[in-house]
Amino acid sequence: MSDMTHSSTTTVRAERSATASKTYAAFLILGLVLLIVAPAFFYPIFLMKLLCFALFACAFNLLLGYTGLLSFGHATFFGGAAYFSAHVVKEWGFPPELGVLTGVAGAAVLGLIMGFFAIRRQGIYFAMITLALSQMFFFFCLQAEFTKGEDGIQSVPRGHLFGFIDLNSSTNMYYFVLAVFVIGLVIIWRFINSPFGMILRSIRENEQRAISLGYSVARYKLGAFVMSAALAGLAGGTKALVFQFATLTDVAWQMSGEVILMTLLGGIGTLIGPIFGAGLVVTLQNYLATSQFPVTIITGIVFMVCVLVFRRGIIGEFYASRLGRKLGFEHRR
Amino acid sequence: MAVAATHNNAEPRVVLSARGLTKQFGAFAAVKNVDLDVHHARVHALIGPNGAGKTTVFNLLTKFLQPTAGTITLMGTDITKTPPDKVARMGLVRSFQISAVFPHLSVLDNVRVALQRPNGLSTQFWLPTSALNRLTARADELIEAVGLKRERNSLAADLSYGRKRVLEIATTLALDPQVLLLDEPMAGMGQEDIGTVSSIIREVAKTRAVLMVEHNLSVVADICHHVTVLQRGEILAEGDYATVSQDERVRLAYMGAEEA
Numbered sequence: 001m002s003d004m005t006h007s008s009t010t011t012v013r014a015e016r017s018a019t020a021s022k023t024y025a026a027f028l029i030l031g032l033v034l035l036i037v038a039p040a041f042f043y044p045i046f047l048m049k050l051l052c053f054a055l056f057a058c059a060f061n062l063l064l065g066y067t068g069l070l071s072f073g074h075a076t077f078f079g080g081a082a083y084f085s086a087h088v089v090k091e092w093g094f095p096p097e098l099g100v101l102t103g104v105a106g107a108a109v110l111g112l113i114m115g116f117f118a119i120r121r122q123g124i125y126f127a128m129i130t131l132a133l134s135q136m137f138f139f140f141c142l143q144a145e146f147t148k149g150e151d152g153i154q155s156v157p158r159g160h161l162f163g164f165i166d167l168n169s170s171t172n173m174y175y176f177v178l179a180v181f182v183i184g185l186v187i188i189w190r191f192i193n194s195p196f197g198m199i200l201r202s203i204r205e206n207e208q209r210a211i212s213l214g215y216s217v218a219r220y221k222l223g224a225f226v227m228s229a230a231l232a233g234l235a236g237g238t239k240a241l242v243f244q245f246a247t248l249t250d251v252a253w254q255m256s257g258e259v260i261l262m263t264l265l266g267g268i269g270t271l272i273g274p275i276f277g278a279g280l281v282v283t284l285q286n287y288l289a290t291s292q293f294p295v296t297i298i299t300g301i302v303f304m305v306c307v308l309v310f311r312r313g314i315i316g317e318f319y320a321s322r323l324g325r326k327l328g329f330e331h332r333r
Numbered sequence: 334m335a336v337a338a339t340h341n342n343a344e345p346r347v348v349l350s351a352r353g354l355t356k357q358f359g360a361f362a363a364v365k366n367v368d369l370d371v372h373h374a375r376v377h378a379l380i381g382p383n384g385a386g387k388t389t390v391f392n393l394l395t396k397f398l399q400p401t402a403g404t405i406t407l408m409g410t411d412i413t414k415t416p417p418d419k420v421a422r423m424g425l426v427r428s429f430q431i432s433a434v435f436p437h438l439s440v441l442d443n444v445r446v447a448l449q450r451p452n453g454l455s456t457q458f459w460l461p462t463s464a465l466n467r468l469t470a471r472a473d474e475l476i477e478a479v480g481l482k483r484e485r486n487s488l489a490a491d492l493s494y495g496r497k498r499v500l501e502i503a504t505t506l507a508l509d510p511q512v513l514l515l516d517e518p519m520a521g522m523g524q525e526d527i528g529t530v531s532s533i534i535r536e537v538a539k540t541r542a543v544l545m546v547e548h549n550l551s552v553v554a555d556i557c558h559h560v561t562v563l564q565r566g567e568i569l570a571e572g573d574y575a576t577v578s579q580d581e582r583v584r585l586a587y588m589g590a591e592e593a
Contacts, residue, residue, distance in 0.1 A: 209433040
């Protein structure tokens with residue numbers, strides 16, 4: 001009897017994951033097609049902003065959703081990379097692709113430093129250390145020479161990608177950003193579904209047991225922290241080229257809060273949840289910016305409703321719903 | 334008891350030893366001046382009433398807690414100041430009182446996670462998960478050895494309590510440790526699982542040292558060669574089960590009630 005129950009749950013699970021990968025593939029292709037044709041219907045700058053924030057939120061989710069670490073200092077990597085990219089492109093004449101990579105490298109170094117101090121503590125202490133260090137970085141950016149203080153680095157040239165694709169055309173720029181976004185997601189997907197990702201999962205599931213199996217938990221957490229920081233830097237560096245400036249807004253603590261909001265809204269620990277969360281927040285900000293309503297009150301209300309009604313986030317709830325389960329998804333937290 | 338009696342060939346070598354092991358929590362001494370020798374190819378039981386400090390001794394030996402005083406030696410190396418993950422890599426692996434599995438991983442993946450590190454497949458973030466497939470054969474051997482074949486693809490969370498403990502032993506064995514520390518491996522198990530786990534431990538102990546905390550005295554009598562009795566953080570008595578169970582103080586403190 002128990003034999004039968006076991007084998008049947010196993011086959012159900014196997015069938016489910018097969019359906020899930022089919023639906024995933026279908027949604028993926030659909031999403032990609034939509035993103036490719038999107039500039040025909042929407043303002044490209046808006047779309048590029050959305051993609052940058054979506055990538056930022058996905059990078060953040062790599063840490064919160066897949067490692068279980070709540071960082072309150074991710075603005076440092078996003079905004080820091082924006083400054084680095086803007087500086088090397090404007091002052092040193094770097095081509096755009098190298099400019100973005102400089103931002104990524106800078107963010108990774110900042111991530112290594114912040115992670116080194118923060119991963120020794122857990123929960124609220126971890127969050128507070130990241131917040132404290134990112135505040136220090138904020139004041140560094142306020143005082144430092146190269147960031148131009150309150151003005152920020154303005155009129156950053158977009159330049160020519162690989163020397164021949166003119167990024168001043170917003171169509172070209174859009175597809176460049178889309179490519180960066182897709183590459184970022186592929187890296188995250190691979191990272192999660194790798195031998196390293198498996199260890200991260202086991203640490204999140206049972207840290208004590210992972211230690212007793214001989215894993216230096218701190219090193220794996222630090223690895224995830226640096227990867228998350230580098231990808232946040234990829235988003236930040238790209239954003240600097242899109243808007244052609246880097247300012248204090250991107251390193252301020254509010255930005256760290258915003259990315260937490262996006263991730264929670266979309267669904268922690270789901271690959272595509274943060275994309276939807278970022279889409280929702282950026283769209284709200286965009287449409288409400290011209291209206292009389294104060295944006296923060298609206299996003300605050302949306303956030304409260306989501307936390308009360310969809311505790312798993314929009315995509316998380318969808319996965320757990322009857323339709324989601326029929327499509328073969330499984331929400332694991 | 335039969336096992337204990339037949340096991341009197343030359344004294345096997347000591348693989349894990351503690352001298353003057355002490356742990357203070359503020360003014361309270363949870364463990365006081367404990368000397369312990371764990372021998373290769375022996376099953377050593379640590380028994381005692383609740384609160385005697387058995388689990389604290391485990392946490393000290395595996396370095397999950399830092400002793401206040403005393404030294405710990407593992408196969409000739411002083412590990413008194415070594416971090417717990419390093420101790421595990423040196424061949425001293427423990428289980429926990431509360432079952433320690435990765436609940437949302439399958440039985441197979443639970444065992445494979447343990448196999449990843451010794452096989453150098455734990456830091457590669459650029460490889461697909463399918464790179465772990467070369468560990469499947471070894472994982473299946475271990476799963477079969479502990480009798481979990483039927484549940485191979487179930488989530489660990491869906492297993493019964495006893496089966497979770499069995500899975501934990503399989504993941505521990507995956508590391509091929511020289512010394513196994515099992516914290517109440519039979520607690521909450523049905524009679525059938527107790528039999529399985531007893532024979533697994535007996536088999537494992539042919540080539541390794543086992544130190545276990547156990548409340549089930551018939552299991553202790555059945556499979557343990559050596560017994561240490563703790564009371565209020567101190568060693569009350571030591572010896573084989575027959576000797577210890579005859580000890581007047583032990584009977585008073587602990588066993589008298591159990592055997593009545």
